[in-house]
Amino acid sequence: MSLDARIPSGPLAQKWDRYKSDMKLVNPANKRKFDVIVVGTGLSGGAAAATLAELGYQVKAFCFQDTPRRAHSIAAQGGINAAKNYQNDGDSVFRLFYDTLKGGDFRAREANVFRLAQVSASIIDQCAAQGVPFAREYGGTLTNRSFGGAQVSRTFYARGQTGQQLLLGAYQAMCRQISLGNIRMYPRTEMLDLVVVDGVARGIVVRNLVTGEISLHSADAVVLATGGYANVFFLSTNAIGCNVTATYRAYKKGAFFANPCYTQIHPTCIPVSGDHQAKLTLMSESLRNDGRVWVPRRKEDCGRPPASVPEADRDYYLERKYPSYGNLAPRDIASRAAKEVCDTGRGVGPGGRGVYLDFSDAIKRSGEDAIRDRYGNLFEMYERITGENAYRQPMHIYPAVHYAMGGTWVDYGLMSTLPGLFVVGEANFSDHGANRLGASGLMQGLADGYFILPYTIGHYFASTKQVKVPASHAEFKKAEEGVRQFTRRLLSINGQRSATSFHKELGRLMWENCGMARTRQSLEINLKRIPELREEFWKNVKVTGSGEELNQNLEHAGRVADFLEFAELLCLDALHREESCGGHFRVEHQTEDGEAKRDDANFAYVAAWEFKGADKKPELHKEPLVCEEVHMATRSYK
Template sequence: MIGQLDAKIPPGPIDRKWANYKNNSRLVSPNNRRKFEIIVVGSGLAGGSAAATLGELGYNVKCFCYQDSPRRAHSIAAQGGINAAKNYQNDGDSVFRLFYDTIKGGDFRSREANVYRLAEESVNIIDQCVAQGVPFAREYSGYLANRSFGGAQVSRTFYARGQTGQQLLLGAYQALCRQIAAGKVEMFPQTEMLDVVLVDGHAKGIITRDLKTGAIRAYAGDAVVLATGGYGNVFFLSTNARGCNVTASYRAYKRGALFANPCFTQIHPTCIPVSGEHQSKLTLMSESLRNDGRVWVPKRAEDCAKRPNEISPPERDYYLERKYPSFGNLSPRDIASRAAKEVCDEGRGVGPGGRGVYLDFADAISRLGEQTIRERYGNLFDIYEKITAENAYKTPMRIYPAVHYTMGGLWVDYDLMSNVPGLHVIGEANFSDHGANRLGASALMQGLADGYFVLPYTLPNYLAGQIGKRPSVDHPEFARIESEVRARIERLLSTNGTRTITSFHRELGLLLWDKCGMARNAAGLREAIARIPQIREEFWRTVRVPGEDGSYNQSLERAGRVADFLEFAELMCIDALERDESCGAHFREEHQTGEGEAQRDDENFAFVSAWEYQGNGKIERPKLHREPLEFEAVHLSQRSYK
């Protein structure tokens, strides 16, 4: 039984909490660190930086990833940048402002203490990455350059062309490689975690499948760290990599970890629109493009079929500049996405199917010259051209929102530990820092803060009481969970039906996009909650998973992930229905202001929804726990970007 959730927020004023924590938390001495085995699942910005840093500190780390190399984790695809409150631009930035922007951007549904710590650590991340050799953009003077990003009025974003995620990940990967060479980290690529093992209520191991050979193995550790990313692929089409999945988090949830705010999913406003049914994924165009691109649609629906250059400026509706004059094209993601949906719903969308808006660089090119725009965004224009065969220097880009990031995730306390002792969750996989909407350039910040500077301080606080408590894999609990994992794989392979895995995934994705996407309402959510179990039942009856277990079998990998999405989707919809307010990316059509903005209900919903799995073999309605959100440093207000 889980009692009242305790976030374990340290005492003191907001700007002293982290310092107080560090002064008082328990430590593990260098001699004892080598006695601990830490399991890190995932090798992206959070997992890679955590594994490397824990190895550096002297712990023995085992790091697992499904990719064939830790360098390929999906953090690599992040384009625009990473925020840090360095105030190098002398434009009024501070730790408090970054904290405030993040809390406000998240529509007051994140935990103050965690977010403040994130803002504090942001400055150390830049120092660390520069020391590692991350080639951030620089001024001619040799000093670091910045650009501005959505949801902020200061320039605090550090970047490496349009490949910031790649460069930060390679920094973490190289630090990880150093620890692998030093023998402190053992790396297990192409190895997927399929379950977590609890011994006496503590997370003490995992069960994995070697994707190349099919071998199922058990690993024991003193603590388990999940850094397994987000679940955006539940929508089938998203900007996530094909392999991104919810399996590790969902397995942990089924073993008792609480899942927080699963309905908070970010729909990114600037992606290349869907072109047809063959499509396997969507491609993001960095939000940084909105620094110089102007978003518009024709004022009149009749003009939508015209070529963009045939529509004169007075006939265009620059709707973001019109509706949000002070933030304009740099409005936060949830607001920009909804505004795009709104104009398309009015029949003013452009391109095939009418689901697109223009992102136009003509003004910026005439002001700055094509060369400057090429320097800033060249690789993005190239990506756009490869996919659409259109030259965005000559004709405006067409963009439309797409699923991009998930703010929800496993519930963690201030130590980044879930309610299951020993099970820590970092990066996108946890829920803690972005509330109901994440600001641009903040995901990289969180992943690296968690891995380099938070977990290395909070993990010892748990480990200090755990010396000598690591079980052996001969403990019967490992055998029990392992046999469950094997049984599930056998069931997938033996169904031998007729429908492809893709067809189920696509069906689920379309349903969610429709009922639990950019806008939700009670009736639609109830429909989805009724429909998802039917799809799931059909999946287990009629899916065809070709091949066998004892070899490299990509269909089997995918089938297991889709099976978990089919359960998790229901949890998302239940959460979206339960949260009877609008906030950030969670837009319930029943709750909007007169101007169509999200209408929060702070009196009844200023809490984190943390769901507890209730099924014992079959899926029952999960149990809701509430962590009240208390705001001491900021004043709750209606978000305004006007």
């Protein structure tokens, strides 16, 4: 099967306009005849559901949370990029496009990224009109801040809650459509399978998480907006409920999975404090504007109170290695540097897995009040979690898994390799290439949901012959039976270990062997260990309760079962990609001074994996990445 991304021809800057003028339209009166299923109600899913309903489509929306407003998009703190050039500092669509593409180490699709930059400005207009309380200047205009990886100020924000406020905008738009009867909302409902009839996505099988009831839903198109898979590492900054189940089960039904090895590790998280830990908490990247990162020069000093380590015995390693960017080096680079110093035994805190983020110089320079003004809420959060006062002693930080750049492969129209299955937001393999820049995740989710999918899905409806397939079709029954069997199997094992213990063990394997630095050897260990662990899971997992009630244990076990398969795919992809780029660092492929070494000659492609059956090796398909307008430069932050 050839991978056709269906990128419109013509100059980069005209592709999206050309697509829009060439696409086929659905007559307004006919739109209500089309049913669309949207799974996931974060920024991309919420925006898509609302916009499709506004257009007149009949939408059914599903989420596993108790209300669509709680999707994990809510946790984004920093902001959202847009090429508005309000600051008159030379920003433009092209510059945003180029920064994003470069930030992703040139492993994203050029045309998609350009389109993202193009629609970014409309997102801000839309959100402001919805009542998103963006930060403002005294004159009443919108204000901006700068963010990593850019030399212009183009990030819009709403205090420390940009994600929540944007999500509330989409949620409110959904609420309006729900009240108008255009969206039927199914909260606390989890998608457990995709139904494919004659090679076309036709519906889903879901489980009501309260009653355990399994139901079938058919539609003319299915949109997955189910977020990323960072929880395959068990400990991540993702929410407890984030999972890969929807996209992974779609993968098993024929939707190719692209670039799973691109995972982002965020450098400024609160370190792990013990075995009990369920998740990691991110501290905003903005802290690195004033904090200096260091570890003791000598191992022996690691146990000493930080204040007693003299200046000369401190190693400000980011400033040392990257003099021009210093503490503001991009996320992937700063994370790796932290791991390196900890690997030499100079890490601080529990288990030697932490580095200091020290504000004492900034406090000396600008005073404690100024620092409190800038970061007060973050310092409070830090104190809540660790019980330490970061005005008096340096923070402990360590990198943690944060975001998944990989995801379901989609074409320019956001459709997967299965016709009728669209994937948006973090769930698709996205526009971020091998590394995502700060403040562009929100941008992509909303771009997909508000401004791209509503066009492309209409084109799909208008340009392909549509036949209604009812949920009584044999394929639906088959999928339902599969789901029931899966649940029965989990409940019948009655072994010795909880699903959480398997998840933790998987997470440790992934973090140790497929985390910030990967080697052929470490990946091969995982490729051997993961199937063993999976086998043990299916023999020895213990799931209490029944399937006919609210059973969090069962929900989690099902998700872990999928992670246990997906992790193998991730490692396989990481093993095959014999280069280092963005979030994927292969120790074998580095420059003399330890920087990532990309191999454009052999690896400038999207790796899309096709499921070939259980226990069979998936097949690799390549979509070559061709940069028509820009040169694939080497990223340097020295």
